[in-house]
Amino acid sequence: MNPNLTRLRRTMMFLNAQKPSLIKDPYIYKPDSIMLDLEDAVAENQKDAARYSLYHALKEIDYHGVERVVRINGLETAHWKEDIRVCVAGRCDSIRISKCESAADVHAVETEMEKAEEEFGVEKGSILIMAALESTKGIMHTYEICTASPLLFGVALSGGDYTKDLQTKITGTGVELAGARQQMIIAARAAGKQCFDTVFTNLDDMEGFRKECEMIKAMGFDGKSIVNPRQIAITHEVFTPTQKEIDFAEKVVKEVDEKKAQGIGVFTVNGKMIDIAFYPGAKRTIEMAKAAGVYEGDL
Amino acid sequence: MEVTSTAMAGTLESSDCQVTVEPGTGIDLSIDSSVINQFGKAIKKTVLETLDRLDVKDAKVTVVDKGALDCTIKARVEGAVFRASGYSEDEICSGKKLPWGGAIR
Numbered sequence: 001m002n003p004n005l006t007r008l009r010r011t012m013m014f015l016n017a018q019k020p021s022l023i024k025d026p027y028i029y030k031p032d033s034i035m036l037d038l039e040d041a042v043a044e045n046q047k048d049a050a051r052y053s054l055y056h057a058l059k060e061i062d063y064h065g066v067e068r069v070v071r072i073n074g075l076e077t078a079h080w081k082e083d084i085r086v087c088v089a090g091r092c093d094s095i096r097i098s099k100c101e102s103a104a105d106v107h108a109v110e111t112e113m114e115k116a117e118e119e120f121g122v123e124k125g126s127i128l129i130m131a132a133l134e135s136t137k138g139i140m141h142t143y144e145i146c147t148a149s150p151l152l153f154g155v156a157l158s159g160g161d162y163t164k165d166l167q168t169k170i171t172g173t174g175v176e177l178a179g180a181r182q183q184m185i186i187a188a189r190a191a192g193k194q195c196f197d198t199v200f201t202n203l204d205d206m207e208g209f210r211k212e213c214e215m216i217k218a219m220g221f222d223g224k225s226i227v228n229p230r231q232i233a234i235t236h237e238v239f240t241p242t243q244k245e246i247d248f249a250e251k252v253v254k255e256v257d258e259k260k261a262q263g264i265g266v267f268t269v270n271g272k273m274i275d276i277a278f279y280p281g282a283k284r285t286i287e288m289a290k291a292a293g294v295y296e297g298d299l
Numbered sequence: 300m301e302v303t304s305t306a307m308a309g310t311l312e313s314s315d316c317q318v319t320v321e322p323g324t325g326i327d328l329s330i331d332s333s334v335i336n337q338f339g340k341a342i343k344k345t346v347l348e349t350l351d352r353l354d355v356k357d358a359k360v361t362v363v364d365k366g367a368l369d370c371t372i373k374a375r376v377e378g379a380v381f382r383a384s385g386y387s388e389d390e391i392c393s394g395k396k397l398p399w400g401g402a403i404r
Contacts, residue, residue, distance in 0.1 A: 020371040021314035048388045049308050049378040055399060056370035078392035089399030120400055 004067070004093060004128055005153045008291035009033050010223040010239035011232050012069065012156070012196060016041035018050035023057045026066070029229035033067035038083050039074065039098050047079050051086045058090030069130065071096040075105055081112055088116035088127060094153065099161070100131035101138045103148035110149050128153050130196075134161035139180045146191030154194030156225055157184055162198075172208065174215065185220045194222040203228055213238040240292040241285045249285035250297050252278050300384040300402075302358040308378025309371075316367040318346075320379040323359035326350060332364035345369050349376040352402050358383075377403055 013031040015022045017038050026034050036057065042050040058068060070092045072083035076099070087095050097109050109129060117124050129152045131138075131145050138145070139162065146155060159177055163169050168176045181197065188195035197216040200209045209231060213224060217238050224235050241249070251269045256279045259267050266275045289295035302322050309317040316332075330342055342364055349372070350360065360376070367375070386395060397403060 019312070019315075020367060021312060024314055024368055024371075045388075048381070048386070048391060049374070051397070052308075052374035052377045052381075052403070053371065055403060056374045059404070060370040061368075079388070082391050082397065085396065086399055 002125060002128060002151070006194070007032075007067065008288070009067070009154070009194060009196065010292075011235045012223060012225050013229070013232070014041070014071075014199065014225065014227050016050075017054040017057070017070070018042045018046050020053065023053070024061065026229075027062075027064040029232050031066060031226070031229075031232050032223065033069050033094075034063065035069045035071050035096060035225070036092070037071045038079070039071050047073070051082065055086050055090045058087075058092055067093045069094040069096050071098060071132070072109075074098040075108060080109075084109065084112045085116050085119070088113060088122050089120045091122060092127060094128040094130055096156070097129065097131045099134045099138070099158075100145055100155075101135055102141050103144045106131060106145060106148035106152060110151065125151060127151075131155045132158045133180070133184065134158035135165045136162070137165075138162075139183055142184050142187035143191055146188050146193045152193065154196060154222065155184060155188055156196035157181065157198040159198030172202070172205075174212065181216065181219055181221075189220060195220070197221050197224045199225045199227050200231070201227060203230065206230070206234065210234050210238065236292070239288075240294060241289045243294075245285055246289045246295060246297070249282035249289075250299060252282035253286060253299055256282075300353050300355050300380060302355060302380065302383045303385065304383050306379050306382035308382060309367075309375035311363060311365055313365050314367060314371065316362055316364040316372055316375050318363075318372075318375040318379040319361040320355075320376075320383045321359040321361075322357070322383075324357050326355070326357070327359040328362070329360070330362045330364065332362070332366075334364070334366060338364075341369075342372060345372045346376055349373045350380070352404065353377065353380050354402070355380055 009032050011031040012033040012035050014035050014037055015026055017036040036054055038050050070087045072095055073079035129149060133139050133155055157180055159170055162180055163176050185195045200212050213235050223239055252274055255269055286299050302320055305321040307319045309315050311317055346362060
């Protein structure tokens with residue numbers, strides 16, 4: 001299994017692949033992933049130029065372990081097949097399918113990736129896939145999309161296009177996205193995949209941004225697409241376990257292991273009744289803390 | 300590759316460079332850069348090596364550099380040369396495959 005399937009992805013920062021000033025050193029801000037965009041950020045008459053820029057960035061810039069996702073143009077356009085060739089030739093880490101609406105869309109991308117892997121001598125399965133859900137149809141088909149390929153690590157909501165399709169708009173309250181978010185996270189978890197929230201574009205409202213991060217974290221999301229480095233610290237803070245949570249999780253894991261050996265099923269930790277059902281969540285907290293580099297214990 | 304028309308790639312934004320390629324005889328290169336004293340020779344070398352990889356023998360090439368990294372200079376030279384040699388986006392999307400990892404590297 002590709003270990004990147006489950007890597008930590010709290011932040012995925014959009015960058016126009018055609019802009020050298022943006023793509024030369026985004027790793028200094030330490031996002032978990034960058035998303036080099038060949039799609040909406042690139043003008044129609046610069047699609048070719050963006051690919052040359054992308055190719056050399058992938059081959060020559062050291063992104064210091066930050067995941068390099070490339071958003072390709074939609075399957076309804078003429079651009080996406082050459083986008084896949086350059087992604088594979090440049091050996092990006094993951095390809096993001098724009099406007100994904102069905103398992104067939106995932107399969108079409110997989111087929112082109114396989115052809116390109118063969119052409120450029122790239123190991124099959126070394127480049128992963130994620131799907132952006134940008135329409136009501138895409139949201140309705142989340143589970144079939146999530147289960148379409150073992151290379152697909154997750155799905156992301158694209159709120160702008162989705163709300164247009166829903167015939168409403170981004171209100172700032174989140175009410176227009178509530179159904180999509182709920183549907184996506186349930187389907188993604190049922191399929192064992194990751195789930196990412198849409199961008200928050202009002203950079204003057206950092207408090208609103210924090211509240212949205214806290215809400216989607218509570219809903220179960222793994223992270224958020226972001227548009228500015230200023231959003232990274234807040235997102236990471238929200239999506240990284242606190243020391244209190246880590247301490248509690250550590251006690252739960254150790255106590256469950258110990259009590260299980262003694263044949264005890266229910267006990268208390270810090271005054272809370274604990275049983276085996278708490279174990280997976282506690283283990284997840286420890287794994288998340290390890291991935292975020294904040295765990296100093298011995299588990 | 301044969302440069303058959305005039306084409307440009309890149310911008311005049313910081314960290315970018317704008318490359319214009321025109322039909323010519325031999326390689327006629329001119330470079331304008333804000334960092335010409337420190338990096339002029341390196342920029343020239345990157346441009347000439349890229350033209351060589353693309354097998355461009357005859358072209359007038361004008362580079363206006365705004366502090367671009369090597370990888371950007373290569374990308375802009377390639378962009379201009381391919382555009383000037385019949386590789387429009389329409390042609391590429393119609394199946395005229397670009398040599399990633401070959402002449403483009």
